[in-house]
Amino acid sequence: MMHVWIDPGHDTEKAALLEAALAPLRVHAPNTCAQLLECLDTSNGTSIADLQAITATAMDGGETMASDVLLSLLQSLGAIGALRFGSADRTEAVLTLWPMQPDLLPTMDLAIEETLTYRLSRFATLRREGSRLIIERPLSGYRAAIRTDTVTGAKLIALFTEGTTVAGLAQGRIPTAQRAPICAMLAQAGIIAPQDENGLLPEDKDDTLRQWQPQDLAFHAHSRMGFANDPIGATFSFKDEIYAQPALHPEPDNLGRVPLLAPELNMLAATDISLTQAMERRSSRRPQLRRALTLAELGIFLFRTARIRSHFETDIGSFTSRPYPSGGGAYESEIYITAQNIAGLRPGFYYYAAATHELLLLREWDDDCASLAQDALTAMAMTSAPDAVLTFGSRFQRMQWKYAGMAYATQLKTTGAAYMAFYLAATAMGLSPCGLGLGNAATFARLTGQDPHFEGSIGEFALSGPGDA
Numbered sequence: 001m002m003h004v005w006i007d008p009g010h011d012t013e014k015a016a017l018l019e020a021a022l023a024p025l026r027v028h029a030p031n032t033c034a035q036l037l038e039c040l041d042t043s044n045g046t047s048i049a050d051l052q053a054i055t056a057t058a059m060d061g062g063e064t065m066a067s068d069v070l071l072s073l074l075q076s077l078g079a080i081g082a083l084r085f086g087s088a089d090r091t092e093a094v095l096t097l098w099p100m101q102p103d104l105l106p107t108m109d110l111a112i113e114e115t116l117t118y119r120l121s122r123f124a125t126l127r128r129e130g131s132r133l134i135i136e137r138p139l140s141g142y143r144a145a146i147r148t149d150t151v152t153g154a155k156l157i158a159l160f161t162e163g164t165t166v167a168g169l170a171q172g173r174i175p176t177a178q179r180a181p182i183c184a185m186l187a188q189a190g191i192i193a194p195q196d197e198n199g200l201l202p203e204d205k206d207d208t209l210r211q212w213q214p215q216d217l218a219f220h221a222h223s224r225m226g227f228a229n230d231p232i233g234a235t236f237s238f239k240d241e242i243y244a245q246p247a248l249h250p251e252p253d254n255l256g257r258v259p260l261l262a263p264e265l266n267m268l269a270a271t272d273i274s275l276t277q278a279m280e281r282r283s284s285r286r287p288q289l290r291r292a293l294t295l296a297e298l299g300i301f302l303f304r305t306a307r308i309r310s311h312f313e314t315d316i317g318s319f320t321s322r323p324y325p326s327g328g329g330a331y332e333s334e335i336y337i338t339a340q341n342i343a344g345l346r347p348g349f350y351y352y353a354a355a356t357h358e359l360l361l362l363r364e365w366d367d368d369c370a371s372l373a374q375d376a377l378t379a380m381a382m383t384s385a386p387d388a389v390l391t392f393g394s395r396f397q398r399m400q401w402k403y404a405g406m407a408y409a410t411q412l413k414t415t416g417a418a419y420m421a422f423y424l425a426a427t428a429m430g431l432s433p434c435g436l437g438l439g440n441a442a443t444f445a446r447l448t449g450q451d452p453h454f455e456g457s458i459g460e461f462a463l464s465g466p467g468d469a
């Protein structure tokens with residue numbers, strides 16, 4: 001039998017939480033509220049049957065709103081993330097489920113089809129959170145925890161991976177009374193679903209769901225508000241524990257410096273095409289016949305788009321300003337240039353020192369440079385690689401230190417904003433720009449020698465000299 005209990009979180013008293021939730025309901029059904037308070041202020045949980053018995057008796061006794069009051073109470077506790085449903089009481093439950101969206105409650109009268117075989121959704125994700133094993137199907141609005149002090153929970157997952165009926169859970173020694181509640185709770189949370197004679201779930205036959213990859217769905221669900229109640233936004237979770245990464249990227253060890261041309265902005269402003277012309281002429285160019293990009297052009301291009309305009313300190317750390325916008329002003333990405341065919345520049349892998357506007361040679365041209373250039377060539381379906389590939393190398397912790405949930409998604413958005421700045425500047429300069437959708441993070445890690453958790457490639461942009469397309 002499904003049970004329910006209250007998990008008030010760290011700093012809150014259960015009784016105080018219950019009082020606050022019941023206060024507005026007392027006027028409608030005072031006796032019901034008194035009994036619910038007594039019943040729910042236990043640590044081990046209350047069976048749904050007991051709660052329903054309270055409301056049934058109260059309604060017989062004239063409190064006609066008793067069941068509405070119970071529903072409102074559960075909804076308000078669920079909305080603040082304090083409600084837990086168990087497949088048994090708290091000490092015995094193999095499965096605990098809770099809603100993560102306001103107004104979402106599992107159905108109390110659990111009906112499960114005994115003849116059907118249920119199977120794990122391919123979208124289900126499993127992870128450890130503290131000492132709990134969490135399983136969820138992103139976007140369902142629910143999350144579940146599986147008991148780990150015995151192996152029963154692990155068996156549960158194995159059985160549902162293969163597909164099992166309610167009765168089949170006996171193989172995992174799941175207690176008889178918990179089998180149907182477990183199935184019903186997992187089904188409501190979208191973690192399992194009935195399979196057909198071919199082992200397919202409804203999601204496997206749905207044209208919309210078939211096209212989602214599990215990792216994309218999890219990323220989407222967790223980087224947006226609405227379907228989960230995890231902390232999201234500027235939470236500064238590590239403020240008191242870890243130093244923030246500085247705005248200025250430490251200068252990497254290098255084999256030499258190449259000063260870049262810094263254009264006079266007044267001159268550019270006087271001679272540039274208009275914004276409308278740049279917007280309308282902008283296109284992705286993959287010219288076969290072209291002249292090589294020059295070092296002077298690369299210098300002007302980087303100055304216009306990616307240089308550090310200023311550096312300043314604030315209460316929450318150091319920041320820079322650059323021509324393109326950046327989520328949170330973090331400017332977590334630096335530009336690395338794989339230069340294959342730039343007139344006046346030795347082929348190799350360079351770091352753009354945005355504060356001093358110069359290139360630092362990190363690697364002479366080698367197999368990894370060739371591999372990175374080859375990946376760009378493949379992505380662009382060209383016969384010769386672009387003159388330069390600009391890679392965005394992100395220092396992830398610049399964003400993670402401040403933001404929860406949205407840290408990675410925001411970096412991709414910032415990269416998109418930089419792409420547009422790159423496109424417009426290249427168009428104004430008559431160069432050949434092309435955004436790239438894919439790059440190899442392992443090749444980049446080899447080229448920089450950086451821990452890929454610390455600094456990794458998140459975007460690439462091809463740049464060539466003027467050409468025929």
Ligand SMILES: Cc1cc2nc3c(=O)[nH]c(=O)nc-3n(C[C@H](O)[C@H](O)[C@H](O)COP(=O)(O)O)c2cc1C
Binds near residue numbers: 286381419434435438
């Ligand atoms: C994020 C992003 C990724 C892209 N990836 C590639 C790519 O891998 N290969 C390619 O040839 N073009 C790529 N492009 C260019 C698009 O194909 C191009 O923008 C689109 O077809 C519209 O054409 P237009 O840019 O000429 O207006 C990409 C563009 C963006 C914004």
